[in-house]
Amino acid sequence: MAEFFNTGLTEQQFLDEYWQKKPLLIRQAFPDFQSPISADDLIELAAEEEIESRLIVENEKSGDWSLRSEGLSNQDFKDLPASHWTVLVQDLEKHLPEMQSVIDPFRFLPDWRHDDLMASYAAKFGSVGAHTDSYDVFLLQAMGSRRWQLSDQPLFQPELIAGLDLKILKAFAPDQSWDLVAGDMLYVPPHFAHHGVALNDCITFSIGFRAPSKVDVLDALTNSLLDAELGRDRYSDPDLIVAEHTHEISQQAVTDVKKLLHNAIDEADPVIASALGRLLTETKNSLIELAEAQCSELPIAADLNAHFEAGDVLERNLYYRFAWTKSHQGAQLFCAAEAYALSDYEHAMLLTEKALLTADEWVLLSLDTQSTTILCELIAEGAWFWQTAS
Numbered sequence: 001m002a003e004f005f006n007t008g009l010t011e012q013q014f015l016d017e018y019w020q021k022k023p024l025l026i027r028q029a030f031p032d033f034q035s036p037i038s039a040d041d042l043i044e045l046a047a048e049e050e051i052e053s054r055l056i057v058e059n060e061k062s063g064d065w066s067l068r069s070e071g072l073s074n075q076d077f078k079d080l081p082a083s084h085w086t087v088l089v090q091d092l093e094k095h096l097p098e099m100q101s102v103i104d105p106f107r108f109l110p111d112w113r114h115d116d117l118m119a120s121y122a123a124k125f126g127s128v129g130a131h132t133d134s135y136d137v138f139l140l141q142a143m144g145s146r147r148w149q150l151s152d153q154p155l156f157q158p159e160l161i162a163g164l165d166l167k168i169l170k171a172f173a174p175d176q177s178w179d180l181v182a183g184d185m186l187y188v189p190p191h192f193a194h195h196g197v198a199l200n201d202c203i204t205f206s207i208g209f210r211a212p213s214k215v216d217v218l219d220a221l222t223n224s225l226l227d228a229e230l231g232r233d234r235y236s237d238p239d240l241i242v243a244e245h246t247h248e249i250s251q252q253a254v255t256d257v258k259k260l261l262h263n264a265i266d267e268a269d270p271v272i273a274s275a276l277g278r279l280l281t282e283t284k285n286s287l288i289e290l291a292e293a294q295c296s297e298l299p300i301a302a303d304l305n306a307h308f309e310a311g312d313v314l315e316r317n318l319y320y321r322f323a324w325t326k327s328h329q330g331a332q333l334f335c336a337a338e339a340y341a342l343s344d345y346e347h348a349m350l351l352t353e354k355a356l357l358t359a360d361e362w363v364l365l366s367l368d369t370q371s372t373t374i375l376c377e378l379i380a381e382g383a384w385f386w387q388t389a390s
Contacts, residue, residue, distance in 0.1 A: 006029060022152075023150050024186070025184070025185075026184065029184065030183045033142065035142035036098065037099070037203070042089055047073050050290055051095060053087060053089045055086075056085065056128050056166065057080070057084065058129075060083065067164075067166055072087075083124040086198075088118055089118065090286070091116045092117045093318070094287065094290075102205060103207055112280045112321070114207075114210075117207055119142070120204050121201075122204070123198065124199070125197060128168075129168030129169070130169040130172035130193060130194070131167055131169060131194070131195070133190060134191065134211075135208055139185065139186045140204065141180040141183065141202070143202055144198065144200045144202025146180050146197065146204055147199055148180060148194060148196045149176065149177045150174060150186075154189070154192055158193070172193055174195065190211075212280065217276070217279065220276065220278060221265070225264065230264070233263070235260055273332065274332060277323050277324075280321065281323050281338075282321070282337045283319065290319050294317050294382030296382065298376060298379075304362060304366070304376070307386055310389060312387060312389055313358050313389075315386075316354065320335055320382070320383045321336070322334065322352035324345070324352045326345050329343060330348075331344070331345035333348045342371060343370055347365055351374065356387075
């Protein structure tokens with residue numbers, strides 16, 4: 001089993017001992033690391049209208065905070081003070097495919113749990129304030145140095161500074177403090193308070209992981225039950241007793257409704273998988289326009305044959321999320337909140353986990369009409385697009 005960076009732990013031991021349990025500092029997780037992107041490059045990206053970014057400035061004298069997340073320009077950055085500011089750029093690995101190499105070592109975690117690679121460039125003393133996150137995050141120091149302070153215990157109901165667009169803790173008493181240099185990495189589980197301050201001009205990569213909320217899952221399941229025309233059983237009370245108070249909803253009624261809901265869930269395993277797949281592959285609002293830029297006319301199998309014979313390859317659109325799950329009939333493939341039924345789960349794997357589809361993969365997929373049809377639909381939706389041979 002693979003070692004978890006330079007810790008002496010296997011990946012499974014890390015999951016057993018640290019994942020969602022306690023923080024872990026990893027010195028030189030990436031030995032001799034050099035940032036593949038410069039501060040100037042990040043600022044250029046942040047100034048692009050279609051890229052989600054934020055500029056956070058702390059007033060050195062008053063301690064007040066300001067946040068800008070729209071309409072950033074190169075001039076905004078030229079007008080900044082010499083210190084106490086941070087710019088954050090989301091979804092870096094989607095905008096710059098070469099940045100996928102930064103998140104490749106984290107592929108031992110399910111892809112549907114991956115959120116994005118965020119990069120922050122901070123001038124000296126730049127920070128986003130002490131805060132907690134509801135998700136797991138690996139903080140990789142890419143350039144310069146940053147001081148991280150952490151709490152030893154999770155904080156589930158933090159008190160925040162009122163009146164800010166930022167969720168900054170009103171009070172923070174750290175238990176540990178570390179200075180990270182390029183190549184060092186810190187793992188922070190959900191709800192552990194942490195505060196990072198740039199000791200000099202620095203870049204930090206945040207490899208974030210997401211998890212759906214109960215409300216999100218229930219909402220997705222309800223919609224899937226409706227689509228499948230399931231969950232139509234009504235409340236029943238064959239053991240009803242005479243009401244003492246005619247307008248009271250009794251505790252027994254509440255218990256019976258809970259049982260009704262549990263039964264609906266217990267009977268709907270395939271629907272749950274479908275609901276989860278649709279939910280987890282929803283495209284971020286900020287990325288929809290970029291994702292759909294690759295949409296095309298619906299091709300047919302002959303069109304695909306011609307492309308592959310010419311040496312072209314299909315590239316998976318990184319702006320879309322993909323997932324798959326086994327089913328009684330074979331598999332379900334999910335992309336952009338849509339579900340596709342496949343009889344061959346290995347084809348579902350090819351269409352979701354491969355970064356490129358070459359003529360070799362096409363030979364396998366073309367043997368199955370269902371897989372061919374789905375691939376044509378995915379190309380039309382822009383989920384796969386052609387890279388022509390030079």
